[in-house]
Amino acid sequence: MTLAAFLGRVAADAALAEDFAAICDTGGRLQGSASAARGFALMAERMAAIGPVSDEPTPYAGWTCHEARLTDLASGRDLACAPLLGAAATPPEGLVLDTLDCGRGAPGAYGEAAGRAVLARHEYPFAAWTVHRRVKLNAAAEAGAAAFLIVQPEPGVGPVSGSSGRGGGEGIPALGISAEAGALLAEGRRVRVTLRGEDHAATTPTLVLDLPGRSEDRVVLSAHLDGHPLGESAIDNGTGLAAALCLARAAAPFVPDCPRGLTLCVFGAEEWALAGSRAWLAALPAERRARMAVNINLDSIAGGSSLTALTSGFAGLGPFLRDAAAAVGLPLRTHLPLMTNSDHANFAAQGIPAARLVSGFDEPGSALRYLLTAADTRAVVPVQELKAATITAGALLWAALSAPPEALAALPSAR
Structure with a gap:
């Protein structure tokens, strides 16, 4: 031995x-x-x-996504996106919102977020300086943001995913998007956010x-x-x-x-x-x-x-x-x-x-x-x-x- x-x-x-x-x-x-x-x-x-x-x-708060869509209304183009797991749903027709780029998106960055779709940057997850995605999402929701878009920083990779941490409770619609979509929306655009999700009891x-x-x-x-x-x-x-x-x-x-x-x-x-x-x-x-x-x-x-x-x-x-x-x-x-x-x-x-x-x-x-x-x-x-x-x-x-x-x-x- x-x-x-x-x-x-x-x-x-x-x-x-x-x-x-x-x-x-x-x-x-x-x-x-x-x-x-x-x-x-x-x-x-x-x-x-x-x-x-x-x-x-083991029980957990399950959730099934039926549709996730982010549409740039000026061009009519659907942008690559991924729903954050468990995120709150929009009305069936979606939400029409103006975007606001909040940079890194750390708490304190959402002073003008009320009623808007806010953008925050996804950060490398394994570092002492990282501000976690859910911290940013919660700060945006507390500031009155109507939707949250987290931006993958590296081009050519596509959208980033992750959990919303909502667990069937209160929250706002939340999507991960690609670097390319983030660059477009950072200019200030009008978008339609559509997220149809269903909460349900589940076990793993x-x-x-x-x-x-x-x-x-x-x-x-x-x-x-x-x-x-x-x-x-x-x-x-x-x-x-x-x-x-x-x-x-x-x-x-x-x-x-x-x-x-x-x-x-x-x-x-x-x-x-x-x-x-x-x-x-x-x-x-x-x-x-x-x-x-x-x-x-x-x-x-x-x-x-x-x-x-x-x-x-x-x-x-x-x-x-x-x-x-x-x-x-x-x-x-x-x-x-x-x-x-x-x-x-x-x-x-x-x-x-x-x-x-x-x-x-x-x-x-x-x-x-x-x-x-x-x-x-x-x-x-x-x-x-x-x-x-x-x-x-x-x-x-x-x-x-x-x-x-x-x-x-x-x-x-x-x-």
Whole structure:
């Protein structure tokens, strides 16, 4: 039972590339779509080959878009757009509005937004300086904007997608648009915004593979399956899913002798403001949550030149993970402040030490800039880069599985 033997299994696992390709083959995996159903079926099959798998269905505020259209009235041309998930509907005939360019769109930029369709720029999502899309949308709505248009900054990529975070509540119509559409509308145009969406109750699968160790405690390895229909959701999050399968396969023979067991969770409705994992964790018996020693969340782990662990405000978790990577000569960056940009945030909210492993942090030129667009395909993920990231994730997982109890006991209090 050695770290070298475990990482050797990870490095030799030819199925990593095969799994990644098969996951991408299922499509963008928009929650509630046939593509997502194919993805969950594939993951359930792959996980069942490792050990016993259960599906723990989880409720979330579902939404189906029947029509999304943005029409420039001067030319009569429909502009490329994508609805933000769960966004509020317009009247059937749409809304005729004047556009207002609010630049970056950070809070405070919407002083003249009342009654208009406001434009805000989409930002690289993985940087300390980023203002999240939903922060901008909420600020626009509070300022009285009638619609929100978030602009993909890079030409030739098409519109950007994302979640509105509305969850069936109050809100305004919201669309992602392309850089080209944004350049046109920034001039000040009159547009018709048409968004026909239907709110409904829904459930997402939550796939759980549990491998017992020597105690009842568990390390939770997690990854989300759902994505967006514009591409293959390859970086976000085919990379995390394929790596999670590889690590579970490699760990399975060793876990029975480890101080704690391994639980692999595959979540849905992550792109819906993290709704799936939030509801799943909230519904668990308190004693089951109390046995979760640490969460390692794999989300978008390839596409950049470096890996960063977002350690959710747990001061001791960064040094623990950096030491785990350094023990096998691997670099790892850490970012301490909580970032609520993946399922790790819901574990942290429950007091469970949680980290998201992500590629490309503070690298705005990396392939991570293609997330939420049609360019998020397997073509931008070199297989060797995915393998290297999986090996690093393996070093972190092994440390969490094998560390003496006192090494993990201090983590929840060091926040």
